[in-house]
Each structure stands twice: as C-alpha cells, then as structure tokens.
Amino acid sequence: MKATIYDVAREAGVSIATVSKVINAKGKISQERREEIFAIMERLHYQPSVIASALTGKHTFTLGLLIPDIANPFFGEVARAVEDRGHQLGYSVIICSTDNKDERIEQYISVLKQKRVDGIIIGTGMENTDILRDLGESMPVVIIGREVSAVSVHTVVADDWQGGRSAAEHLLLLGHRRMAVLSESLTVSSSRERLHGFKQRLGEEGVMMSERHVRPCKQRMEDGKREAAALLQGSDRPTAIFCCNDLLAVGALQAAKEAGIRVPSELSVVSFDNTILASVTDPPLTSIAQPMEQLGASAVDLLLEQFAQEAPTVKHRIALRTELIVRESTACVNLAYPIDN
Amino acid sequence: MKATIYDVAREAGVSIATVSKVINAKGKISQERREEIFAIMERLHYQPSVIASALTGKHTFTLGLLIPDIANPFFGEVARAVEDRGHQLGYSVIICSTDNKDERIEQYISVLKQKRVDGIIIGTGMENTDILRDLGESMPVVIIGREVSAVSVHTVVADDWQGGRSAAEHLLLLGHRRMAVLSESLTVSSSRERLHGFKQRLGEEGVMMSERHVRPCKQRMEDGKREAAALLQGSDRPTAIFCCNDLLAVGALQAAKEAGIRVPSELSVVSFDNTILASVTDPPLTSIAQPMEQLGASAVDLLLEQFAQEAPTVKHRIALRTELIVRESTACVNLAYPIDN
DNA sequence: CTGAAAGCGCTTACAG
DNA sequence: CTGAAAGCGCTTACAG
Incomplete structure (x- = not known):
C-alpha cells in the first residue's frame, strides 16, 4: 500500500500535524525532528497526495x-x-x-x-x-x-499591429507597391490588428490597397490557395502578398506555383507566426515571428x-x-518580369 | 459559495447518502425523489467535486x-x-x-x-x-x-515493418534499384522495424543496399539534410531515398535542392508519418501514413x-x-538523366 | 516547539 | 427505499 501521512507520523513518533508542517515548511519544527522526518518520508517513499491537500483548500497545481x-x-x-x-x-x-x-x-x-x-x-x-x-x-x-x-x-x-507594420516595411523596402493581403476572419482581433498595421504603414508611404486585394479566409490551407489564385489572375496582379498565418502562406505558395508564377522573383510572400511550417516550404517563408x-x-x-x-x-x-525573420520568399520587385499583361 | 452535496441534501430534505446515490445512479431511489433531487442540483448549479470523490477512492478521470x-x-x-x-x-x-x-x-x-x-x-x-x-x-x-x-x-x-515494406514496394514499382535510407536512431524499435521491412522487401526482389546508404540521423531536420547531402554526392548516388520521418524528408529535399538535383525527376523521396509537413513541402511528400x-x-x-x-x-x-499516400515526391527512375558520372 | 480535533466534500458498507 | 457514521489523506486554527 502507498504510505500516508499517518505512516510517517507513526514511524516518527509524532503527530500528523507535525509531519504536515515539515512537508509544507510551516510553523517552527526543531531541526532534528525535521531531518528525521524527511529521512522517514524518503525511506517509506512517501509522496503527499495532491488530491487530499487540494480538498483541504490548497491548490490542485x-x-x-x-x-x-x-x-x-x-x-x-x-x-x-x-x-x-x-x-x-x-x-x-x-x-x-x-x-x-x-x-x-x-x-x-x-x-x-x-x-x-x-x-x-x-x-x-x-x-x-x-x-x-x-x-x-x-x-x-x-x-x-x-x-x-x-x-x-x-x-x-x-503586438500584431506592429507585426503588420514590419511586414509592410519589409515589402516597401524591397520596392513593392502593389500588394495584397490574405487575412484570417476579421472577427478575430489579432487579424484585424495585423491588417490594420500593414495598411497603415503602407498609407504612410502613400501606398493604397484596393479592397479586392484584401481577402479574408478561413483558417485552412485550401482557402488560402483559392483566394491567392483569385488574386493572381487579375490584370492588376499584386507583386507581394502578406499572409496572416503560415498556413495561408503555404496556400499562396501553391497557388503561385500552379499559376506558373515564381516566388520570390515574380511574387513575394510574407507570412505570420513563424511556425515550423515556415522553414519547411520551398522557398522557406519570410515570416513575422510571434514570440x-x-x-x-x-x-x-x-x-x-x-x-x-x-x-x-x-x-x-x-x-x-514580433520579429521579422527573413528567408527566401521575398525579394526586390523584379522589373524584368512584366506584371501587367 | 459553491454548492456542496450538503446543500442539495438539505434542500431536498434527504441525507447526503441519498444524493450521492442519485448522482452515481447507485442503489434504489424512488423515481420521484430522483427527479426532485436532479431539479435541485440544477437549480443550485451543483457540480460534484471530482477532488472529493477521488479521495473517496474513485477515479480522478x-x-x-x-x-x-x-x-x-x-x-x-x-x-x-x-x-x-x-x-x-x-x-x-x-x-x-x-x-x-x-x-x-x-x-x-x-x-x-x-x-x-x-x-x-x-x-x-x-x-x-x-x-x-x-x-x-x-x-x-x-x-x-x-x-x-x-x-x-x-x-x-x-505496423512499422509493413510500412517499410510499402515504401520499398512503391519505389520498386517505379523502377528504382539504387536506394538509400535516412533512418532515426536505431535504438528505437520503430525505426529498426521500418528499416527492416524496407530492406526485406528489397531483398525479395534481389535488390541490395550498401551499408553506407543507410544513415541513422538524430531527429532533427539539419541532420537529415547533412546526411542526405553526403548520400547525394557519391558516385553511386541513389535514385530514391526512404526517410523514416517527415522532418528527415524535408532535410533530404533541401539537400537535393542545394545539390541541384530535382525531385522527383532525378530523385524520389518517400517519407514516413504523413504529418502536415508532408503536404506543405514542394514537392509535397509521398509518405507512409501512420493512423x-x-x-x-x-x-x-x-x-x-x-x-x-x-x-x-x-x-x-x-x-x-499504415497507408501509402502518394504525392509528388516520387516518380519513375528517369533514364534520361544519367546517374553515373 | 508540538498535538488533538475539526473539517474539506464526497462514497460506502451497514443497519433499518 | 433511506440514513447515520466512518473514512479517504490531508491542513489549519487553537490550545498547550
């Protein structure tokens, strides 16, 4: 049978109250007793029951x-x-x-x-x-x-707002002006913030996004792929897409591949989260890392x-x-590839 | 304060034993009483304490x-x-x-x-x-x-053994004869089994692997990449690699890319596990799915x-x-690409 | 410095 | 069909 506090007390010739005190380092117990009791607990492989102590009002941990x-x-x-x-x-x-x-x-x-x-x-x-x-x-x-x-x-x-700004900043520095966003549902505050920061930073440089370049998606990869595909076939195709999570970015990568558009030379993709997925795609994703x-x-x-x-x-x-992690899915706008058909 | 079994009992004018019985559907309680007590529990928002009942010898769930x-x-x-x-x-x-x-x-x-x-x-x-x-x-x-x-x-x-066999089977059918394995540590039984099944199936067709084509790696991606790189530079470069998990396969994909070897036309890669990673790489990985x-x-x-x-x-x-999930990382041995230098 | 006793919220024989 | 009482393994005033 498992040892209880009673076994320890009996063995030590003290009351269970005393044992309880040494376990919890409460009250004053003489040094000797304390050591003796510890020794006995060890010998009996005694482990206090979290259940019992929780019932007495303490934490369940x-x-x-x-x-x-x-x-x-x-x-x-x-x-x-x-x-x-x-x-x-x-x-x-x-x-x-x-x-x-x-x-x-x-x-x-x-x-x-x-x-x-x-x-x-x-x-x-x-x-x-x-x-x-x-x-x-x-x-x-x-x-x-x-x-x-x-x-x-x-x-x-x-700091989603700041993360969105970083993404914009990075893309602006690479010379992008025509950008799009694959966002999560805008009922989620973090998505709104990311989008807001991104747009705001763009605005500061006088860059605007058309409404149809902002696409809310459900969480899933297929959604990202479908929306990205739609984005990529317009005549005013964006040169860069900011994706509000890694899964969406994977979808974007796949859509680009199917459309025969090369990343990053013809299209830059920035994602958010920086999970393991970002390092596993080809090319690996530039991503805004959440800590x-x-x-x-x-x-x-x-x-x-x-x-x-x-x-x-x-x-x-x-x-x-957040922190911008630069990998290989982003590059300077490449004027060698005409983006207007 | 949270309601206890005592509150319910008092309210119902019965003993706590009776309440306990209706909670646990034990003993015989008259239909009326039972219903009345349930109503009271509901009204008091009574939720039995798992802690207390665990202490009395029942499960902690x-x-x-x-x-x-x-x-x-x-x-x-x-x-x-x-x-x-x-x-x-x-x-x-x-x-x-x-x-x-x-x-x-x-x-x-x-x-x-x-x-x-x-x-x-x-x-x-x-x-x-x-x-x-x-x-x-x-x-x-x-x-x-x-x-x-x-x-x-x-x-x-x-069934790791069978999984290893499936991988071999798939590759053999595609015409591969010179194969390699990136395995996990062979102290793990599942890795041994996968390797064993793979080798055995190969053997049945008279195909042998040289010892240096079997490479145990630590769990990590970089390991897979390094070992794959080593594999790919020999003069007897394999036309296919069986990787004992998805992460290792990602490493193999990366090594191939760096070496300028195309997957699947010049090198086939089969992985194991079929986690989300397998669907996210480029090309997506053919993988042995664990259920x-x-x-x-x-x-x-x-x-x-x-x-x-x-x-x-x-x-x-x-x-x-296990189940073979065929994606795009495997193809027929392509004789158009000479594999002997 | 130490211990007796009540109590935490339940369940379970047992008696009726 | 129902209840009184002991017990699960602890902690905590309280008294000494």
Whole structure:
C-alpha cells in the first residue's frame, strides 16, 4: 500500500500535524525532528497526495489550457511553452482543444471547474463572450493571443499591429507597391490588428490597397490557395502578398506555383507566426515571428500572479514584440518580369 | 459559495447518502425523489467535486500523456487523438513533454502519481526501462508508437515493418534499384522495424543496399539534410531515398535542392508519418501514413480497459496498418538523366 | 516547539 | 427505499 501521512507520523513518533508542517515548511519544527522526518518520508517513499491537500483548500497545481487545436503547430508550440513554464513552477497542464466551438468550450470549462484547476489560459475563439465573463469572475483567467475587449481579463498577445507594420516595411523596402493581403476572419482581433498595421504603414508611404486585394479566409490551407489564385489572375496582379498565418502562406505558395508564377522573383510572400511550417516550404517563408515561448510563459506568470492577491486588481495587457525573420520568399520587385499583361 | 452535496441534501430534505446515490445512479431511489433531487442540483448549479470523490477512492478521470514534445506535429496529432477519445469517455489529459530525458520522465511520473491519475500513456523514449517496469506495476500503462520488449505492457503501434515494406514496394514499382535510407536512431524499435521491412522487401526482389546508404540521423531536420547531402554526392548516388520521418524528408529535399538535383525527376523521396509537413513541402511528400487518430484512440481504450479488470491480464499488442499516400515526391527512375558520372 | 480535533466534500458498507 | 457514521489523506486554527 502507498504510505500516508499517518505512516510517517507513526514511524516518527509524532503527530500528523507535525509531519504536515515539515512537508509544507510551516510553523517552527526543531531541526532534528525535521531531518528525521524527511529521512522517514524518503525511506517509506512517501509522496503527499495532491488530491487530499487540494480538498483541504490548497491548490490542485493544475492549469487548464483552452486552444482551438493542439495538432495545429502554432498552438502546439504555445502549449509547449505553457507546459514548460508551468512545470518549472510546479503546475501541470490539461489540454483542451475546442475547435472554436462554444459547446466544447463550455464542456471543458465545466470539467475544469469540477476538477478545481487553479486557473485557465484561454487561447481559443468563442462566439459568446459571456462564457468568459462568468469564468473570469469565478477563477483566475488569462487570455492569450487575442483580445476580448468586451471582457476585463488579463491578456497577453503578440503586438500584431506592429507585426503588420514590419511586414509592410519589409515589402516597401524591397520596392513593392502593389500588394495584397490574405487575412484570417476579421472577427478575430489579432487579424484585424495585423491588417490594420500593414495598411497603415503602407498609407504612410502613400501606398493604397484596393479592397479586392484584401481577402479574408478561413483558417485552412485550401482557402488560402483559392483566394491567392483569385488574386493572381487579375490584370492588376499584386507583386507581394502578406499572409496572416503560415498556413495561408503555404496556400499562396501553391497557388503561385500552379499559376506558373515564381516566388520570390515574380511574387513575394510574407507570412505570420513563424511556425515550423515556415522553414519547411520551398522557398522557406519570410515570416513575422510571434514570440511563442514568451507568450506561453507570460500567460502562466500572469495567471499565477492572481493566486497571490486577494482583491481583483487592474487587468494587465502585455503585448510582446514580433520579429521579422527573413528567408527566401521575398525579394526586390523584379522589373524584368512584366506584371501587367 | 459553491454548492456542496450538503446543500442539495438539505434542500431536498434527504441525507447526503441519498444524493450521492442519485448522482452515481447507485442503489434504489424512488423515481420521484430522483427527479426532485436532479431539479435541485440544477437549480443550485451543483457540480460534484471530482477532488472529493477521488479521495473517496474513485477515479480522478485524468490521464497522463508522456511524449517527447507536444510542439512536434506528429505528437501534436497523436495528442489530439488521445484528448478526443479521452474527452468522449469523460477523461482529461495532462501533457508531459519529456524531450526523451529520463530525468524529466521521472519528474513527470512522480507528479502524475501524486495527482493520482488513472493511467498513463507513454509515447516517449527512455534510457532506463526500469522506470517503465516499476510504473507498470503500480498503475495502468500503455505504450504508444514503440515497443519496449524488455517490459510487459499493453502496446499500440503502427505496423512499422509493413510500412517499410510499402515504401520499398512503391519505389520498386517505379523502377528504382539504387536506394538509400535516412533512418532515426536505431535504438528505437520503430525505426529498426521500418528499416527492416524496407530492406526485406528489397531483398525479395534481389535488390541490395550498401551499408553506407543507410544513415541513422538524430531527429532533427539539419541532420537529415547533412546526411542526405553526403548520400547525394557519391558516385553511386541513389535514385530514391526512404526517410523514416517527415522532418528527415524535408532535410533530404533541401539537400537535393542545394545539390541541384530535382525531385522527383532525378530523385524520389518517400517519407514516413504523413504529418502536415508532408503536404506543405514542394514537392509535397509521398509518405507512409501512420493512423494517428486510431493510435491515440486505441491507446486510451486499452488503458481504460485495465480499470475494469482486477487481475493483471495478458498484455495486448495492437499493430495498426499504415497507408501509402502518394504525392509528388516520387516518380519513375528517369533514364534520361544519367546517374553515373 | 508540538498535538488533538475539526473539517474539506464526497462514497460506502451497514443497519433499518 | 433511506440514513447515520466512518473514512479517504490531508491542513489549519487553537490550545498547550
């Protein structure tokens, strides 16, 4: 049988209260006793039960992580960062892939509450933000990777606006003037910000994009491919496309290939996220890197911070800088290739 | 405050035992009482505490999943499958990325034990298999994706041997005779099996591979690239390479590109796993697909099965069929390109 | 510095 | 069909 605190106490000839104190480094216990008790715990392979101590009001040392899909490389990397920071600090993480479905979200939240997790990190989209509001009132929460302005919670995001600007900046420097954007759904704040930053930077140089050059897509690769194909057959074909995530950029690459348009000599492509996908395509993608490690780590820190304070405090919003990673999908506008038919 | 079983009992004018029985559908409770109590639970938003019921000897409804790295797309997909099957059956999963380090493995196992998870799925490599043996004796365990023959535990794997044969078969049909392999570390059983199946099928057609055409690599892409580059500069350059995972194949593609060798016209590449990476490269990779969903689901089923039976039973070993997915990285040996210098 | 006792929110024989 | 009571393995005032 597994040893309990009673076994340790009996063996040491003390009360379980004393053992509990040495385990938790509370109260004053004489040095000798402490060492003796540690020795006994070791000998009996005693491991305190997290279950029992959680029931007594302490933490479960478990966190919930809600994301759209753990199989998506971007969220996989974020999850790894959350896991690592949590592990360092003594917390485990339960993964919850929601597919952005409110129903799954509510199911998962209900389970996490029943398991009394200490806090929840939310990286998933949802229709009904009331879910979030209620949740935020009943336990520590932090949102990662997006804004939900309707609700007041701690938030950590990449600086999407600045990322969009960097993408524009890079392309402008390469001489591009006729550009297009493959964006995600514009109901997502991060997509809006990326687009906004991109357009704004263009505007500063007097460069305008026609509305039909801005194409919102669903998350998937095929969508990116289809929209990019449409973009590439117009007579005012863009010389550069800014894609709001790596998957979309892969689609753009494929569309260009099918249309017989070479990247980067005839078309530059900049993507966003810089997941492993960006380094695997041909050509490898120039991409705006999100600091996924920091994103995950900060989210955990912000969450644990809330355990400490009793009163609800002002909600933080952390925006982390993105970084332009130049690979081979971008080049100077090449005038040798006429772009007007 | 959150409602407890006492609140429900008081409200219903019954004992907590009765409430407990209706929650767990145990014993005989009159239909009326049952319905009345359900109504009250609903009204009070009562949710039973998993913590408390776990302490009383019941399940925690939580599983541990040990894998090398959740950020690796292959394991991301497996994790998603495990999560989904678990969720269906009422279980949550805690992710544990081990980096294949025994130290991390032991830390995680210790945490999982303290949290009294109901079982552990192991998809990670380890040096010291004693860890596994001990673990298997103290709680339900299933190994996924590899064999650890030294220890008797339930196992679910892809049929790696058959997968290796399929790869060989495909290449033979395309007329290839001079082939090479980029394998993972041969200490991993699945790699050995893939290689073995591949060689064996070749042998059946009287095709031999020289020893220097079999190159074990570490997991990483750069490794694959370096080894492939070495392979491609010999005078007896292979016309086809079988890569034991997608990442290695990406490396091979890159090496070929740098050497100015075209895929598939001058070199065919077959990979293994069929993760998202295989569909994103240029050309997209012909790959031996592992049934990742089934792998995950079967692992969960095999684990839960163990909760039912008291006595340790014969250990199962499930090998799931792989499937050849033909994309554009393979083609007939092209005699137009002389391969001998 | 140490311990007795109550309590966390449940489940499970057992008795009626 | 229903309930009283013990117990799961801890922590926490409180008293000494």
